[in-house]
Amino acid sequence: MIKNDSKPTVISIKNLKKSFGSLKVLDGVNLNIKLGENLAVLGKSGSGKSVLIKIISGLLKPDAGTVEVLGLEVDKISTKELRTLRSKIGFSFQNSALYDSMTVRENLAFPLIRNKTDLSKSEIQHAIEEVLNQVGLPQTISQMPSELSGGQRKRIGIARTLILKPEIMLYDEPTAGLDPITSSEINSLIKKVQTQYKTSSIIITHDLTCAKNTADNVAILVNGKFLQSGSFEEVFKSENEIAQSFYEYNFINEK
């Protein structure tokens, strides 16, 4: 994992703060992601990981600090600029958030039809088949989301964000609740997306195997701040207690 500092920064966050009422969730987060870099964000449940990427995609407004994505400050730009920016950001939700009333095909076609009005029917069909093959679920094309298993929903959710070939991917726990084999398929998919499309990603996860296999850098979110960041080895070879407890919890059985 070679660090290339000459690459441009795609996401830059400075001193980001966010509270809900009296609950301080993010309290001075700093973050830089370079073009083509994958960053895994680890942290306990409720530590504000989802909130962080919701702020990056403009779904939530920060209380303080600056959030720059592809050179634009997400909370300062107009709604129209924000929509254009969002078409370059893929957001895979923690609970998939598939559209219940639509089939898998319609779910996948939705972002395409909305953002690229010049596509023909066969081009759309082709794009749908391509992403379905990528996530390994071509047989589900005519099914409704309610007929899919949790893991399948998750993969369709990822497919729906990949279909626009985004420049930035935000994965919210892509492997949570999946069996090890499917997890490792998802991991290689994330890696493939990175190398094929030069996508920069933030991968939120509790799963260290996922972090290790998909990310160039790892950061641990504790008490609203990044406690540790660096390459996987740097973070987990350190003496830091929290990093160690994460590590042991995940890998103790392998030793």
Added chain:
Amino acid sequence: MNTKTDSDGKKYLFSRSLDTIFLAVNNVFKFIGLFFKEAFTAPFEWKETINQCFNVGFKSLPLVSLTGFIIGIVFTKQSRPSLSTFGASSWLPSLISIAIIRALAPLVTALIAAGKVGSNIGAELGSMKVTEQIDAMEVSATNPFKYLVVTRVIATTFMMPVLVLYSGLVGMLGSFMNIHQNEQTSFSAFIKNAFSTISFLDINSSIFKAVCYGFTIGVAGCYQGYYAENGTQGVGKAANTAVVVAMFLIFIEEMIIVQFVNSIR
């Protein structure tokens, strides 16, 4: 204005509950303002609007037909004895048409639609909200307000007059069948008698009422659903509140519009 502070240390102007009501009213008006802003700016969601019109209009037809028809028959049966005492049963068609076109068709159809369509919209948008589907639309660079709210409110607003007129016709048909059976009145005589007392104002005011009720049902359902909170529980609450609020407002609007129409009659 001076604000007061309650025991929890929260600020309020009059009293907590009164403030909440004012806030809610303020938010609803903002919501309506946003609706008009988004409804009149391009791009328009034609396809989805037509889709919703089909959902609201066509899918309500069976229920509206049934209730309209039954109301026509029942109201005719119930009115016959009192008119007969005055030997005026030949005026039955006029009485029925006034009752149905002026009052029953708009009100009953609106209440049925509030129950069927309003709860449907509240629950659908509510579950989309709590399962982050609305957020997902937002991040896939779609305007969810335009796609979900504007289309539905337009659909209810335009479909309600259609449903009301339709239900009025079905009601009259039910009434005619009953009158034909009992008084052997011919169809043309029935129509002549029925429409002799109905003016354009009656029909127009019914259409106007229907537009107001449709808008109310759409806004109530969408507002409750779009801002639903607290998981699945919130979805039920959104559907329920949408119906209750819509019905309450429909009665209030009915009262105001009737006052107004009678003053210009």
